[in-house]
Amino acid sequence: KAGVTQTPRYLIKTRGQQVTLSCSPISGHRSVSWYQQTPGQGLQFLFEYFSETQRNKGNFPGRFSGRQFSNSRSEMNVSTLELGDSALYLCASSLSSGGTWELFFGEGSRLTVL
Amino acid sequence: GNSVTQMEGPVTLSEEAFLTINCTYTATGYPSLFWYVQYPGEGLQLLLKATKADDKGSNKGFEATYRKETTSFHLEKGSVQVSDSAVYFCALTPYAAGGTSYGKLTFGQGTILTVHP
Numbered sequence: 218k219a220g221v222t223q224t225p226r227y228l229i230k231t232r233g234q235q236v237t238l239s240c241s242p243i244s245g246h247r248s249v250s251w252y253q254q255t256p257g258q259g260l261q262f263l264f265e266y267f268s269e270t271q272r273n274k275g276n277f278p279g280r281f282s283g284r285q286f287s288n289s290r291s292e293m294n295v296s297t298l299e300l301g302d303s304a305l306y307l308c309a310s311s312l313s314s315g316g317t318w319e320l321f322f323g324e325g326s327r328l329t330v331l
Numbered sequence: 332g333n334s335v336t337q338m339e340g341p342v343t344l345s346e347e348a349f350l351t352i353n354c355t356y357t358a359t360g361y362p363s364l365f366w367y368v369q370y371p372g373e374g375l376q377l378l379l380k381a382t383k384a385d386d387k388g389s390n391k392g393f394e395a396t397y398r399k400e401t402t403s404f405h406l407e408k409g410s411v412q413v414s415d416s417a418v419y420f421c422a423l424t425p426y427a428a429g430g431t432s433y434g435k436l437t438f439g440q441g442t443i444l445t446v447h448p
Contacts, residue, residue, distance in 0.1 A: 221374075250434035259441060260420065265434025273433035307374055311434065320436060322367075322374040 219244065221310050221323035229329045235296040238326045242289050242310030249291040250320060251283060254305040263306075266291055295328075303330045333358045335421050337439035344446050350408040352442045354395075354421035357402065362423040364388075364397055364404040365436070369418045378406075378419070411446045418443050 222241040230236050242249050251263040262275040266285035283293040289310075295302055305327050309320035338353040356362065363382045367375040379388030384399035393408045404421060421439040 223374075248434055260436075260438040262435045267433070273435055275435070309375075309434070319365075319377060319380065320434070322376070324372075324374040 221308055221321055223306075223308050223323035223326050225326060226324065227327050227329075229331060230298050231331050232298055232300060234298050235294060236298060236328060237292055237294045238306055238308075238328075240291045240293075240308030240310075240323060242291070242308075243321055246310035246312055246321070247289050248311040249285055249289065250309045250311070251291070251293050252307040252309065253277075254307055254325070255303075260307075263293065298330045300330050303328060333362065333423060333425065333437045335423055335437055335439035337419075337421050337442050340441075341443035341445060344411055344444070346413055346446055346448050347410045348446075350406070350411045350415075350444070352406040352419055352421075352444070354404045354406065354439060355402055356404065356421075356423050358423055358425065358437075360425065361399070362425050364395070365422045365424075366393070366395055366404070366406050367420040367422060367438075369420065369441075371417070375420065411444075413446045413448055416444055416446045 224239045248267045250265040253261045263277055264271055264283050265273040269285045280296045285291045305325040307322050307325045309322045311320050334357045336355050365380045366378040368378045369375050379390045381388040381397035384397055386397045388395050395404050395406045418441045420441045422436040424436055
């Protein structure tokens with residue numbers, strides 16, 4: 218069974234640009250979550266999608282947005298990039314069967330903003 | 332709110348040494364508890380989990396016991412290997428998925444483990 222696939226793995230942008238990251242969940246998983254990982258702040262929750270609906274959102278500015286498609290694939294977008302947006306962005310999928318959450322993570326997309 | 336506190340690192344050990352990484356949590360009710368591991372340049376992998384008090388999660392020689400009375404979930408391994416060098420994260424989710432808990436794990440700050448031959 219293929220794992221969570223994230224693309225691109227690495228990218229470099231300049232301040233003011235925007236970026237779109239993609240995530241393909243494990244087959245059959247309908248929930249997709251996004252996290253930002255930085256050395257200073259650690260792992261922070263961005264948002265979660267299920268059946269094309271955002272069910273939960275972390276404390277990030279509106280420049281961070283996402284969406285989910287009918288095949289459960291998800292994208293996140295960051296507009297007007299700032300230097301502080303440099304981070305590893307991790308996507309995770311889950312069966313979302315209630316009770317205990319078990320998240321399966323991809324390898325991440327490492328964004329560098331210059 | 333929910334929070335997870337891990338022992339400060341980094342931790343440096345010799346091969347075959349005993350490992351303990353402390354983790355304590357603050358949460359209402361009965362959260363589920365997890366240990367994730369992140370190898371260099373990779374994403375997070377679930378190492379083990381426990382869903383109720385006194386449960387012991389185990390995998391690859393690692394163990395952790397859910398202690399409700401001390402709100403702890405310490406990670407242990409009897410004999411570490413060089414290949415165990417990685418960053419270890421303790422995390423929790425509330426018992427019932429819903430509302431502000433959907434898809435959201437609360438992570439500790441991570442503990443860097445380096446094992447020397």
